[in-house]
Ligand SMILES: Nc1nc2c(ncn2[C@@H]2O[C@H](COP(=O)(O)OP(=O)(O)OP(=O)(O)O)[C@@H](O)[C@H]2O)c(=O)[nH]1
Ligand SMILES: C[S@@+](CC[C@H](N)C(=O)[O-])C[C@H]1O[C@@H](n2cnc3c(N)ncnc32)[C@H](O)[C@@H]1O
Ligand code: SF4
């Protein structure tokens with residue numbers, strides 16, 4: 001909990017430990033863009049690294065309809081679309097070795113259904129869509145989907161999270177089709193360890209994709225690195241070293257529990273511990289100002305072209321600033337990564353429901369969204385989907 005939070009601020013853009021109940025004071029009827037003001041405070045929680053001290057004014061997106069505003073006043077302008085449940089890797093932290101049960105193809109969203117649903121969200125205020133999976137690059141109509149999404153008026157960012165295995169060749173065309181931001185997952189710099197962690201070969205292909213993305217001007221290319229104790233925590237400083245000359249943003253991600261993965265609290269390396277390790281090894285590690293809805297806490301290092309970040313879902317959640325919703329490949333709509341509740345949008349579409357009816361279903365689900373996730377031990381005990389179905 002942050003103490004000394006100035007009551008005039010809606011919430012601190014710098015600290016995710018603020019009680020989310022404090023968010024939601026924003027008037028939805030006002031046409032003028034409200035601002036969040038942070039007057040600078042110190043955080044009393046155990047991980048005091050989470051707070052910056054500079055006073056700052058942040059613009060807040062103005063919702064164009066009430067559909068995407070939850071009961072805590074959070075406006076959701078970011079939709080993550082999982083394009084497939086399939087993947088060409090089998091990462092240990094994401095899925096069981098034997099794979100997961102797949103939804104029959106006929107029950108997955110078609111290209112046209114994806115675009116129709118995306119359009120509903122964009123006309124209601126979503127301005128960023130992330131394509132994910134499974135592995136989005138295994139979907140044959142990926143370029144077409146990007147092209148059609150890029151025609152949606154009001155959509156500013158089309159992003160993708162990918163494992164990079166088959167990305168390098170596809171990327172020039174994807175860029176032409178409107179793909180504007182790229183996150184590539186890479187958890188080790190050692191090829192043999194890559195094969196162990198992902199249960200497949202392909203390390204050099206991922207490295208090649210990262211270089212292609214840099215050459216094509218994606219800036220920064222974000223590198224997602226899930227840290228597991230005893231697995232890749234010995235490579236933290238090597239990953240930081242990569243940022244010295246490459247315009248990349250390396251994001252250390254706390255290991256999260258999902259159905260069918262090998263989560264155990266002993267394998268979780270807390271953000272504070274990773275940051276300590278980085279600070280012992282590198283001079284001039286400085287906190288940057290984050291956007292209120294960032295999943296990441298961002299840092300720069302003296303003399304490095306790139307930056308590093310931490311995604312601290314387990315030890316310092318960032319639910320107070322959550323702006324994310326999820327559409328799964330089978331057409332289910334999920335309002336929280338860790339919330340088990342889902343509602344189908346595909347079934348009502350197949351029953352002929354019109355856009356107004358779909359918007360009512362979406363709005364009701366958004367209003368039921370909880371303030372924050374239940375905490376890692378409860379999450380670990382609660383049935384959810386495997387991560388490969390949700391897409392992060
Ligand atoms: N707890 C939590 N974790 C999230 C959420 N969104 C993404 N993540 C996790 O953050 C990590 C990186 O996800 P990405 O797919 O790169 O998406 P992102 O962090 O939103 O990326 P940017 O839009 O570039 O900030 C993954 O481990 C995700 O599971 C969220 O809403 N809640
Ligand atoms: C599920 S993957 C889907 C997209 C793509 N296949 C990829 O790997 O980038 C999305 C992100 O979730 C992350 N992820 C998967 N399982 C995770 C876990 N248990 N804890 C934290 N992050 C996880 C991956 O590292 C990846 O960056
Ligand atoms: S993290 Fe991505 S690449 Fe790895 S198994 Fe999951 S979906 Fe596939």
Ligand code: SF4
Pocket residue numbers: 317318319320322323324335336337338339370371372373
């Ligand atoms: S855990 Fe749920 S509420 Fe928290 S940031 Fe993630 S999606 Fe949002």
